[in-house]
Amino acid sequence: MNLLTPVQTRTMKAAVVTGAGRLRIEEVPLPQPGAGQLRVRLEGCGVCASNLTPWAGPEWMQFPTEPGGLGHEGWGVVDAVGENVLNIAVGDRVASLGQHAYATHDLADENAVVRLPAEFDGQPFPGEPxxxxxxxxxxxxxxxxxxxxxxxxxxxxxxxxxxxxxxxxxxxxxxxxxxxxxxxxxxxxxxxxxxxxxxxxxxxxxxxxxxxxxxxxxxxxxxxxxxxxxxxxxxxxxxxxxxxxxxxxxxxxxxxxxxxxxxxxxxAHERDPAIYIAGIRDAIAAIRAGRLDPLPLYTHRFPLERLDDALNMTRDRPDGFVKALVVFP
The missing domain is CATH 3.90.180.10 (Medium-chain alcohol dehydrogenases, catalytic domain)
Structure with a gap:
């Protein structure tokens, strides 16, 4: 396994939803990538309206969620790769389809990330939406x-x-x-x-x-x-x-x-990760060509500790709200 820098900690912060409208931030073990996987040190994660149904606590929902669960719009920098990862390297900035991105780190398969171009550095990029x-x-x-x-x-x-x-x-x-x-x-x-x-x-x-x-x-x-x-x-x-x-x-x-x-x-809903990845690549091309500009639509940003506020705002949609992001320092 390759590392960006020597790991100074063996833990990470992750949000755990404990019940309808309730969550806590936990310190949990830092996940290690397996074969064909990589780990992303997340810069942020978009808050998706699809989270609102489980956040409301329907009968079928099971609590607590897995650490970081529900978050699936993450982006950040690869800080570790497992065996047999061929095309993504430590230090690459990527958009990820990982499923536990309400956390400081998340794992993803190599074929579930897209490398972001250098001109997007410093910009949020919730790839999935x-x-x-x-x-x-x-x-x-x-x-x-x-x-x-x-x-x-x-x-x-x-x-x-x-x-x-x-x-x-x-x-x-x-x-x-x-x-x-x-x-x-x-x-x-x-x-x-x-x-x-x-x-x-x-x-x-x-x-x-x-x-x-x-x-x-x-x-x-x-x-x-x-x-x-x-x-x-x-x-x-x-x-x-x-x-x-x-x-x-x-x-x-x-x-x-x-x-x-x-x-x-x-x-128009897709479930094949390969189609999502193709869409993310198309989004990069559309932004580069000037056909798409998502930056003005990221209207509200929250630290992980205020994920509950971000979810509630996504539900209530006050005046001036379009999209909430959870961002990490």
């Missing part, structure tokens, strides 16, 4: 001149707004928060609509599109009503892309509408 945005965009098949509605302008929706505008799409952004609509306008959205009255929204989009509705509609909220609305906004033979995280309960769909309009339905 950035790669997710690029994969959703790719499966949406946006081309210049299309009308694209994006339902939900959080971090993911804001990234997709940038990507769709850069591709020449005419974006209609929908959000319940005026702040998010202002953000979408700054990102190039042609129209913004407050998510309030279902039928008034439909009538407004109908007028904006001269009765045709939208070529592409990306649902990025993860709730029943926005999913229903997204289908109503999709034109005949249009494409409805489900990007929201629908894991808090079952959903119903209006199959009569979907069937009559002949909609193409894309569930």
């Amino acid at each position: 950035l790669g997710c945005a690029l994969n959703i965009f790719k499966r949406s098949e946006i081309v210049a001149g299309q009308t694209v509605a994006i339902v939900g302008i959080g971090f993911l929706g804001a990234l997709l707004t940038q990507l769709c505008v850069a591709a020449g799409g005419h974006v209609i952004a929908l959000s319940r928060r005026p702040f998010s609509l202002d953000l979408a306008r700054r990102s190039g959205a042609r129209e913004t609509i407050l998510l309030d009255d279902h039928w008034q929204i439909i009538e407004r989009v109908k007028r904006l599109t001269k009765g045709r509705f939208c070529d592409r509609v990306i649902e990025a909220v993860g709730k029943q009503w926005p999913l229903d609305l997204a289908a109503e906004l999709t034109r005949e033979r249009g494409r409805l892309i489900v990007a929201g995280y629908h894991q808090d309960g079952p959903r119903q769909i209006n199959m009569q509408l979907w069937n009559w309009r002949g909609l193409d339905i894309v569930n």
Whole structure:
């Protein structure tokens, strides 16, 4: 095993969720990479909205979590590698798909990290959601001149707004928060609509599109009503892309509408780590090309000891909030 510097400590700090809305910071043994693995000394980890369901303490959730568990948007510097690691070296700065990144260190397989270019030094890089945005965009098949509605302008929706505008799409952004609509306008959205009255929204989009509705509609909220609305906004033979995280309960769909309009339905969630890695590489290329700029979207930063505040803010989404990061000195 190669080390960046002699290890001065055999322990690390890690967050452990002990119950609904409760956590503690523990000092735990520093993990050692096995064959094909590496260890990342983390600089930070993005806080994902998918954490909110386990944070709320559903019946199926088991507490306490593993140290660092739930964190999966980490980035940092490799400080140790195991045997048979061929393409990543100690000292490389990487984005990682490790699953215990609410901690100062995390392990990952070599094929679950992406080396970051030198011009990104000093910048946060939560690779998993950035790669997710690029994969959703790719499966949406946006081309210049299309009308694209994006339902939900959080971090993911804001990234997709940038990507769709850069591709020449005419974006209609929908959000319940005026702040998010202002953000979408700054990102190039042609129209913004407050998510309030279902039928008034439909009538407004109908007028904006001269009765045709939208070529592409990306649902990025993860709730029943926005999913229903997204289908109503999709034109005949249009494409409805489900990007929201629908894991808090079952959903119903209006199959009569979907069937009559002949909609193409894309569930844009991926589970293959190789596809996530490809998306992260695409995100790096998009940032370098100027098609994507996530830096203004990292609105709040917290130390590990305040992970509970970061999760609560991600849940409550106060004015001015887009994305929380846990960062380490």
